[in-house]
Amino acid sequence: MRLLPHPATETIQLTEVLRALADPVRMEIVLRLAVQKEQTCSNVGEELGVHKSTASHHYRTLREAGVVMTRQVGRLKFMRLRREDLDARFPGLLDAVLAAAHADDAAPATAHGEDTVPVTAHADEPVRAIPEGVPAHGG
Amino acid sequence: MRLLPHPATETIQLTEVLRALADPVRMEIVLRLAVQKEQTCSNVGEELGVHKSTASHHYRTLREAGVVMTRQVGRLKFMRLRREDLDARFPGLLDAVLAAAHADDAAPATAHGEDTVPVTAHADEPVRAIPEGVPAHGG
DNA sequence: CGCATAGTTTGATAATTGTCAAAGGATTAA
């Protein structure tokens, strides 16, 4: 059994964690690991729709950012989230991200399963809001 | 008074938020806004150490990701965090990120103000941990 | 050894991004 190099908990950098998570493929990996706790790279990779070398690149990115821990058993490599380490370093961050990812999955326009709300109206037009205590200077 | 186009709360994408936050300059902007609540672009930009056009690019990135709201008053543009919107869309995320940013500021190696711990020893070497219920098959 | 399995590394490429510099709005002041 062997371990690959991982950053110590204290040296995990927020910016790198966020960047690691700011990719759809890597987020998908993290979400799977959040449910399945530990998986082989092969298992994770087969469902991602990317080449195995691409997947390997993402494993490395996640590992070097301190998001996942990889251990090798025979020919297999098992990946797992560094939940406790991340919680110790950045309390609540991982949970918030995972919860947010689920909130993001539920498509807003069809979340209620009823109205196809005209969200596009907001997306490209100026928002009418926040007049607030504006330091306007004249009427 | 005018408003620039902003994404509606329901259309804010987690990946874009994380990517927006995964940059040191933008994180710095967000941290300032978290404290000062609202500032002009000029105020924020002067302390960032980047060209004003670069700063403008970052404002845009943050705005399009749904992280900040910008309103124009005369020649000035005021920026503010979309705290309530982000909380509504991704509960706890912004708070966790802000707390994490503060935890990241406190340099771990000198946090105790005493020992210049050999963190580099961990950074590049294999970690001894997580033997756990490993499906090892032999001694 | 020879062969298969599991991932990584290297090479190549296209896309994205952070940066500065310079020109371009938009607004206020005179």
Next chain:
DNA sequence: TTAATCCTTTGACAATTATCAAACTATGCG
């Protein structure tokens, strides 16, 4: 209108990155 202020846009460029393909390493099996 001209000038000044505030910020954005465009252009250029270097660095990073996501991707696939192919070669490579490491392990296990006979």
